[in-house]
Amino acid sequence: MNYTISEENYLKTIFLLQETEGTVSTNTLAEKLQTKPASVTDMMKKLDAKKLLNYKPYYGFTLSAEGKKIALGIIRRHRLWEYFLCNKLNFGWEEVHLLAEELEHVGNKKLVDRLDAFLGFPSYDPHGDPIPDSKGRVRNIRKIPLHQLPALRPAEVCQVTNQSSEMLELLHHKQIGIGTKLEIKKFFDFDHSLEIKMKNSTITISEQLAQNIFVTYEQDL
Template identity: 70%
Template sequence: MNYSISEENYLKAIYHLQEKGGTASTNAVAEQLNTKAASVTDMMKKLSAKGLLNYTPYYGFSLSTEGKKTALFIIRRHRLWEFFLSQKLGFSWEEVHGLAEELEHVSSKKLIDRLDEFLGFPPYDPHGDPIPDSKGKITARNQLPLSLLPLHKSATVCRVANQSAEMLELLKHKAIAIGTKLEVKKHFPFDQSIEIKLKTKTVTISEQAAKNIFVVYE
């Protein structure tokens, strides 16, 4: 079944909110999509009528099995387009999100599966987020926020949770990207900022930034 761009945006927003807190309230969805609560209520009723949402009074909305499947397909399209734009067309990771927001609504499964094959079935997008496969399965990996990385442990950046233009600009300025190897040298108790050693220099980042940078280490 095909859905409108607005319906797809709602499903994707609800999926991301569920990942963080289990269910999605009307106010949380309104804030996520920068719209009015009344508009959210109308859309929730529409999506519920199509069997895409479950509703528990005083608790919130959650995706049904079909709703989750649809949301994962939208996310699959978005992240594959990000990978394509980054790896094949040379767009920077600050640019790919906005472009993929438009391309993700091209809903041909055959096209997306061919794109996936053409790209070599990448497991992660340019920001390190997992790309669902053709069956909606996501590859899990052990990762932790940089803020929790033990001192003097060598680690590799694998994901950036906050993908705002401001965050990505900061990381670019600090020379931190997916695949960057680093080591935490010091925690500063005053503001919980941390000093990290990169290959060619040492930089200091805030606690907020460190909580949004995820790493893997042995």
């Protein structure tokens, strides 16, 4: 069955919200998609009729097994295209999200599988988000936000959760990216900022920035 771009956007967004919130509310989804709650309610009825949703008015909703399968396919395409654009066409990691938003709706399975093979079956996109495989399986690793890392513990950046162009530009300016090795030298009580040491530099970053950088411990590398 074919789905509209709008339906696919809803399914993907519900899946991502569901990962952190469980049951998704109409208002939360409306805010995320920057639309009216009434429009969300209309779409929920359509997706429910197609058996893609477990929906109860006033109680929120979750994806059905079929809805989750479709959402994972969309996310797989999006993250593979991000990887392709960044690693093969040399786009900056702050540029690829909007382009992948368009390309993710090209749902030809043979094309997506060949793209995956061409790229060497990558497990993570340029921002460290896991790429579902052809069966919808996702590889997860143990990780924590940087501000929770104990001082003087060697670690490696594995994911950036805030992927706005402003955030990625800031990280690029500070020479922090996926795979960057670092350790926290000092926590500052006044504003909870952190002094971190990397290979060739020592810099101070805000707590807000550190909350959006996830790392693996040295023992997990």
